[in-house]
Amino acid sequence: MQSKTLTGGQALVRLLVNYGVDTVFGIPGVHTLELYRGLPGSGIRHVLTRHEQGASFMADGYARVSGKPGVCFVITGPGVTNAATGIGQAYADSIPMLVISSVNHSASLGKGWGSLHECQDQRAMTAPITAFSAVALTAEDLPELVARAYAVFDSERPRPVHISVPLDVLSAPIARDWSNEVVRRPGRGPASATVIDQAVAKLNAAKRPMIIAGGGALNATSELQAISTRLAAPLFTSVAGKGLLPPDAPLNAGSSLCVEPGWNLIAKADVVLAVGTEMADTDYWRERLPLNAELLRVDIDPRKFNDFYPCAVALHGDAQQTLSGLLERLPSDVRDASAAVASVTALRDAVKASHGPLQSIHQSILERIAAELPENAFISTDMTQLAYTGNYAFDSLAIRSWLHPTGYGTLGYGLPAGIGAKFGAPQRPGLVLVGDGGFLYTAQELATAVEELDSPLVVLLWNNDALGQIRDDMLGLEIEPIGVLPRNPDFAALGRAFGCTVTQPQNLTELQADLRHGFKRNGVTLIELKHACAH
CATH class of the missing domain: 3.40.50.970 (Thiamin diphosphate (ThDP)-binding fold, Pyr/PP domains)
Structure with a gap:
């Protein structure tokens, strides 16, 4: 007996399986039934949340501990607006999340017919809190949009992506089976050799170098530890970067840039290497850090190089690969760390005393x-x-x-x-x-x-x-x-x-x-x- 042709919803679920999705968070609704048709036997675990906000927050937590994108299924209209707070949180903290929602029938979009769960422009509601928000007007759009989402997760600053699928696209049989068409081409690489050389020259000349590392540096723990040790540079982290150094590491200044002892220490740096951190006031609890240093920034997001903290050297690239390039070029001898270790010890004591x-x-x-x-x-x-x-x-x-x-x-x-x-x-x-x-x-x-x-x-x-x-x-x-x-x-x-x-x-x-x-x-x-x- 010949198997039935897959619907758009079933094929989309199979495609997600092939991208490695193992868990989705959501609440089934009348407008997502065709997605749920594809779940039985797929190997994907569905977690029933009690509110769509919970679904997007759960996807965020899943992504933060696993490093994989968290995935939500939500209905059009109230499902999307309920999930929007969690999407916004993931956007602000650079967390990869894939939100798949329904949207009304293609023929009704933007016409204000008063259809159930209708939104005049659902894509516009999530566009400001996603890397991109798109509507799949045909089933053939889905593999392209999912591939584009994973290009964000693999190659850019990771942030949520929202794909809306009209009810008729979810339910109609697909013309051909594209559910195996997986495209994963990670596009991250190191900063250019020329720019790395410029950064090495600045670090070599520094008398009091220090490092600030954030959530974008989570895959560069060994490189950060080696650079901190070699340069005798105290290493601060953002809250997202907590744990990048062991607690007992002598140069671990922790996430103390939100209290006065941390501000006082970073003010003494003459060169600061900032790696994978937005350097936002939400991490520092003050409008601006008292930086008196030349700033070298390693970031996958080029928009960070000339924002609130313009930098002397912009190292546009993957944190781990770029820091590896720095290590290859820095002198192999380890600097005397006694003064830096003493300053970090004093910092820790001052934090507790404060x-x-x-x-x-x-x-x-x-x-x-x-x-x-x-x-x-x-x-x-x-x-x-x-x-x-x-x-x-x-x-x-x-x-x-x-x-x-x-x-x-x-x-x-x-x-x-x-x-x-x-x-x-x-x-x-x-x-x-x-x-x-x-x-x-x-x-x-x-x-x-x-x-x-x-x-x-x-x-x-x-x-x-x-x-x-x-x-x-x-x-x-x-x-x-x-x-x-x-x-x-x-x-x-x-x-x-x-x-x-x-x-x-x-x-x-x-x-x-x-x-x-x-x-x-x-x-x-x-x-x-x-x-x-x-x-």
Whole structure:
């Protein structure tokens, strides 16, 4: 018996399989049924989220720990607008994500007929928060658009891509089978030899070189460590770059450029090598770093070379390949690092000494976490004061281990991103750090976690019964606090209703024990820590 011709939706799913997609996050709807026709037997795991925002956040977390694009299936209209916050977060933090959505029938597009889920111009809604957003007007457009998406992921600054597929294109039989037409041609290469030579000359002449590395340098850990050692250069990271050096590396200045001791040290540099970092104020907590140095920038995005921090040498290329070229040309002798090591040691001491009362409480909690966190675990964080302190005060043992919504700063990120990360790295235990305010943005995703996960995910809910950062900001600006003291639900009862194991430690010793047990328990543990119990 001859097999039926594939529909556009079925062929698209097969194409994604051939690109290596193993997981998609989404919620089936009347406008994505033809995509779901293709899923059974495909080998792709479908993760049912409880809101499309959760789907895009989960795809983000999946991508951050795995290095592979996260994939979402969402319906036209409200599915796309619900997912848009997570798409925007991924765009801001340079995370690869492929969002496949339906859109209304081709004949109705832009006509305002009042069709179900209609958008006048769906592509225009996501264009500002994607590398590109396109509509597949025919099935033959799909392999080209998916190949273009992977060209972004493989060759450019990785960012989300949105492909809308009209209902008639999803459901119609395809004229020929293009589902095996995979095009992967990574286009990244090193900066030009001439420019690398210019950078080497600057670094050789530097008396106090320093390095800032970000999320674009995650594949260059050994090269960064070698350059830092050879030049005796303290190495700072952005939040996205946490873990690029081991915590005990003598020249590891950490992600301390958001606090005054870090600012004071970077101001002493005469040459700064910035690798794969946007150098944004969201990483530094001030409008501009006090750079008195010549700036050498390694970046895959040429738009970064003349933005807020114009550079003396622009090294346009892949971080790992470009740094490898630098190493080949730099003198092989290792400089005396005693002064640089002393400055980094003083920096670390100054960071701890600079903690205010609230940060000291956070530090105590973070120390209990560090004592129990499995070596291969990751931490997914929300926009919460505990995580803000952790951004610079918590040492990550490895890259892809601290997930934080830095650029867009979205509340509600921590829990779904942590769930998505569990699918990207199932063997890794996960910890979510979330405040009471952000938790209620996406608390429904506990249903997904309990249903889908059979390995440890611990959710540490830091409950200060307030939108604490906003309250503090209002007080600092002498604004009478309004809307920052919400009435919270019974979080323990809520967690139990979803099926979580729930604990409510009354002190930090109990917290540490609860963390220890949570990381040994297969499934979801919700730990509610009240502010009053953390002193």
